[in-house]
Amino acid sequence: MLFNSLQYVLFLPVVIGLYFFLPHKFRWMLLLAASYFFYMSWNASYAILIAISTVITYLSGILIGRENKKLSDGLSDEKTCKKNKHIFVALSFSINLAILAFFKYSPMAIRTFERISAILGGSLDLPDFRYLLPVGISFYTFQALSYTMDVYRGQIEPSKHIGKYALFVSFFPQLVAGPIERSSHLLPQFDKVMKFDVSRARKAFLLILWGLFKKVVIADRIAPTVNHVFSRVGGNNGVTFILAAFLFAIQIYCDFSAYTDIAIGSANIMGYDIMKNFKRPYFAKSISDFWHRWHISLSSWFRDYLYIPLGGSRVSKLRWAFNIMVVFLVSGLWHGASWGFVMWGALHGLYLLIGRITRPLKDRVLGLMSINRENKLLGFISGFITFTLVCFAWILFRANSMREAMVIIKSLFTFSEYILSINKTLSLMNLSVNDFAFILLSALLLLSVQIVQAKTSIREFMERRAWPIRWIVYLSLIFGIILLGYYGVGDSSFIYFQF
Amino acid sequence: MFNSDKKPYVLIRAILFVMVFVLIFAFLEALTYDRTKYYEGWMYVYESDIDVLIMGSSQADASFDAKYITEKTGKNTVILSSGAQSVKQTYFNLVEVLKYQRPELVVVEEFSIVEDTLAWMDENELYGLAFLNLDGMKMSPLKLRAAFSATKFEGYGVFHIMRESGKTERLLFALKHFALQLKRIFNPKERVLNPARGTVLHVPESYATFEQYEASLNNKADENFQLTRENKRYMEKIIKLCDKNEIKLEFVKTPLIKNESSISGHKAIEKFLNEKGYDIKAYNLMEDNYGDTYLYEDFTDVNHVSASGMRKVSDWFAEHINNTLK
Numbered sequence: 057m058l059f060n061s062l063q064y065v066l067f068l069p070v071v072i073g074l075y076f077f078l079p080h081k082f083r084w085m086l087l088l089a090a091s092y093f094f095y096m097s098w099n100a101s102y103a104i105l106i107a108i109s110t111v112i113t114y115l116s117g118i119l120i121g122r123e124n125k126k127l128s129d130g131l132s133d134e135k136t137c138k139k140n141k142h143i144f145v146a147l148s149f150s151i152n153l154a155i156l157a158f159f160k161y162s163p164m165a166i167r168t169f170e171r172i173s174a175i176l177g178g179s180l181d182l183p184d185f186r187y188l189l190p191v192g193i194s195f196y197t198f199q200a201l202s203y204t205m206d207v208y209r210g211q212i213e214p215s216k217h218i219g220k221y222a223l224f225v226s227f228f229p230q231l232v233a234g235p236i237e238r239s240s241h242l243l244p245q246f247d248k249v250m251k252f253d254v255s256r257a258r259k260a261f262l263l264i265l266w267g268l269f270k271k272v273v274i275a276d277r278i279a280p281t282v283n284h285v286f287s288r289v290g291g292n293n294g295v296t297f298i299l300a301a302f303l304f305a306i307q308i309y310c311d312f313s314a315y316t317d318i319a320i321g322s323a324n325i326m327g328y329d330i331m332k333n334f335k336r337p338y339f340a341k342s343i344s345d346f347w348h349r350w351h352i353s354l355s356s357w358f359r360d361y362l363y364i365p366l367g368g369s370r371v372s373k374l375r376w377a378f379n380i381m382v383v384f385l386v387s388g389l390w391h392g393a394s395w396g397f398v399m400w401g402a403l404h405g406l407y408l409l410i411g412r413i414t415r416p417l418k419d420r421v422l423g424l425m426s427i428n429r430e431n432k433l434l435g436f437i438s439g440f441i442t443f444t445l446v447c448f449a450w451i452l453f454r455a456n457s458m459r460e461a462m463v464i465i466k467s468l469f470t471f472s473e474y475i476l477s478i479n480k481t482l483s484l485m486n487l488s489v490n491d492f493a494f495i496l497l498s499a500l501l502l503l504s505v506q507i508v509q510a511k512t513s514i515r516e517f518m519e520r521r522a523w524p525i526r527w528i529v530y531l532s533l534i535f536g537i538i539l540l541g542y543y544g545v546g547d548s549s550f551i552y553f554q555f
Numbered sequence: 556m557f558n559s560d561k562k563p564y565v566l567i568r569a570i571l572f573v574m575v576f577v578l579i580f581a582f583l584e585a586l587t588y589d590r591t592k593y594y595e596g597w598m599y600v601y602e603s604d605i606d607v608l609i610m611g612s613s614q615a616d617a618s619f620d621a622k623y624i625t626e627k628t629g630k631n632t633v634i635l636s637s638g639a640q641s642v643k644q645t646y647f648n649l650v651e652v653l654k655y656q657r658p659e660l661v662v663v664e665e666f667s668i669v670e671d672t673l674a675w676m677d678e679n680e681l682y683g684l685a686f687l688n689l690d691g692m693k694m695s696p697l698k699l700r701a702a703f704s705a706t707k708f709e710g711y712g713v714f715h716i717m718r719e720s721g722k723t724e725r726l727l728f729a730l731k732h733f734a735l736q737l738k739r740i741f742n743p744k745e746r747v748l749n750p751a752r753g754t755v756l757h758v759p760e761s762y763a764t765f766e767q768y769e770a771s772l773n774n775k776a777d778e779n780f781q782l783t784r785e786n787k788r789y790m791e792k793i794i795k796l797c798d799k800n801e802i803k804l805e806f807v808k809t810p811l812i813k814n815e816s817s818i819s820g821h822k823a824i825e826k827f828l829n830e831k832g833y834d835i836k837a838y839n840l841m842e843d844n845y846g847d848t849y850l851y852e853d854f855t856d857v858n859h860v861s862a863s864g865m866r867k868v869s870d871w872f873a874e875h876i877n878n879t880l881k
Binding site: 254523527530531534535538539541543 | 565568572575576579580583714716717
């Protein structure tokens with residue numbers, strides 16, 4: 057069930073209505089049932105995988121909690137406790153990651169082994185695993201694993217209520233594409249008695265509408281053009297690829313942030329607070345800044361559960377560089393079983409290393425030129441460079457294969473006569489002038505909203521307005537979505553579902 | 556449940572909001588209602604005014620000139636067809652038509668019965684074309700049933716303002732159309748029969764190429780060709796519906812350039828109809844490349860006749876009407 061489907065338009069109000077109708081003690085049951093129903097609408101049999109992940113991490117939490125209690129009660133020594141806890145964490149991680157690896161990475165591993173074998177002159181013919189990738193498997197697996205780690209670190213008490221814990225792993229608004237929640241943040245909320253708050257519901261409704269607008273009006277309208285260019289690598293040129301990379305940057309942001317907005321809004325109506333996942337990422341002034349603004353729940357997950365355990369930045373420079381590269385390579389691999397994602401991660405890691413290494417030099421140059429770091433022009437230039445680097449990296453992310461990515465990158469640096477004709481370029485991209493103008497207007501609208509957002513919360517601002525003004529805004533958004541939305545053509549699922 | 560003491564006030568406002576939404580939605584829906592070239596004619600036919608109703612896919616509107624047939628026979632002939640229309644849609648359209656009309660004769664064209672049109676349409680066509688078939692219907696449970704049966708139901712196609720096919724153009728056209736609607740409301744004389752009567756002249760802009768012809772020869776007849784269960788079921792429904800309403804029902808095969816696979820389909824439908832006590836009139840005997848009497852210029856492509864081909868079919872059909880309908 058997609059957020060941008062009529063099924064969800066019916067599903068959400070029914071769940072919300074029932075939620076506030078039921079007494080508090082039954083609400084978790086309703087949400088758990090709704091969450092499994094939501095997930096099973098894709099492929100019912102894969103619900104078993106969430107159930108397995110839930111049971112494994114729940115049990116490991118209980119067992120780790122017992123070890124902690126034994127230690128605090130003096131019934132066990134620290135060494136034994138630590139050893140046992142390590143075993144439970146290792147079990148939880150290995151089972152969950154094995155499931156993830158089997159479904160997500162086995163085809164890539166098989167292809168790689170077969171290619172290596174062919175290069176070496178052999179003909180390895182491994183069994184072909186062609187399983188349908190369970191939707192959102194990387195998201196809920198990471199969410200469940202963060203619980204194991206938090207219990208292990210003693211940051212939270214293990215959950216005693218398996219029903220509520222199962223709800224934490226499968227909570228439908230953020231189940232298939234995040235934000236990847238932390239147990240310390242979401243789990244306690246299931247114990248709170250939530251009341252329907254009109255003002256909160258209005259703000260949440262506005263967020264959902266904005267999310268839908270970004271998805272069906274902007275992202276889905278751009279998608280066919282991007283797909284067209286990236287699927288005809290031979291028939292395009294540098295100009296069209298530059299435009300397509302720029303359009304993909306808008307598409308993926310609108311697509312993914314739309315999902316997050318709808319997820320946050322859906323949960324907010326019921327009173328639940330879900331963490332932010334985006335903070336105007338294309339306004340970042342450096343790659344490091346970008347990663348503090350893009351997919352925040354994942355980057356902070358990697359920071360807390362991989363980067364810091366590896367030693368973070370409190371190590372030698374070489375080791376630190378190694379840590380950064382490991383984090384970004386794993387982050388790339390998390391996105392999908394393809395070398396393109398791995399290289400995309402590696403490139404971002406490289407950007408970050410270069411940025412850090414050259415920082416003293418940059419500071420010195422700025423000092424010599426007496427330019428303040430807060431200088432607006434400098435900020436604009438840094439932002440532009442960062443955006444360009446991010447767009448360049450998106451090519452690796454979006455290309456259908458590494459070979460095609462290399463062809464695209466090569467063609468970026470060759471002159472094309474198409475640069476002189478916008479009509480020729482657009483026709484090559486299968487994009488009409490009307491649609492191109494529409495996309496540019498949408499991008500401008502997005503930019504304007506983000507500029508305003510930097511200064512004030514639009515939802516809070518709207519909340520203070522009189523109801524006729526609010527109605528005009530709501531209805532404009534709703535009819536914008538209906539009239540300008542792109543429906544029923546091509547695949548309208550969210551890009552991040554595949555991860 | 557509420558932590559506000561303004562509960563009734565909030566509910567009234569919410570209901571009011573939904574009402575405003577529905578009103579604007581209905582207005583925009585009417586505004587962007589794209590009376591397609593296929594439907595423009597038949598939408599404005601007066602009640603109980605149709606004598607002969609021709610239904611089917613694009614082959615039906617390519618092969619028959621309704622206005623010409625009406626002139627030659629004195630029987631008010633209307634075509635209700637659209638590209639890739641399935642037999643299911645033909646059935647639902649017929650149910651809709653029978654709410655307002657009582658034709659003497661209903662003619663169903665073969666292509667829509669033989670082909671599982673929804674199977675070969677890509678998504679763009681699916682939403683662009685398949686839902687055009689619903690345009691003749693007013694919003695009703697029947698229309699929803701038709702939409703459900705049309706495709707994997709996403710609901711979008713039912714509403715014109717959400718339909719993607721040609722949307723930008725339609726939005727731009729909406730205001731102009733709105734003015735036209737107003738004119739029709741204030742000047743009832745504007746509601747006259749449209750001379751086109753659902754017919755689009757298939758002018759020979761792109762003659763069938765010899766490559767197409769040669770390729771079509773390679774399509775071998777599939778001896779095991781079977782009509783789909785769905786198509787058979789809806790054919791039976793159409794037969795039953797016409798029986799119940801005492802309407803004469805006929806089937807026709809419109810001209811195609813010789814094509815082995817279409818022959819096997821034709822044989823299958825002929826067999827099925829014979830079992831039901833019906834015959835099928837083939838306007839392309841397919842004994843030579845273009846049938847008995849068609850010329851290369853009589854086709855616009857392998858599946859559709861041109862204006863000259865249409866005239867030939869219409870002449871024969873008019874003669875048939877004159878001989879059979881009093």
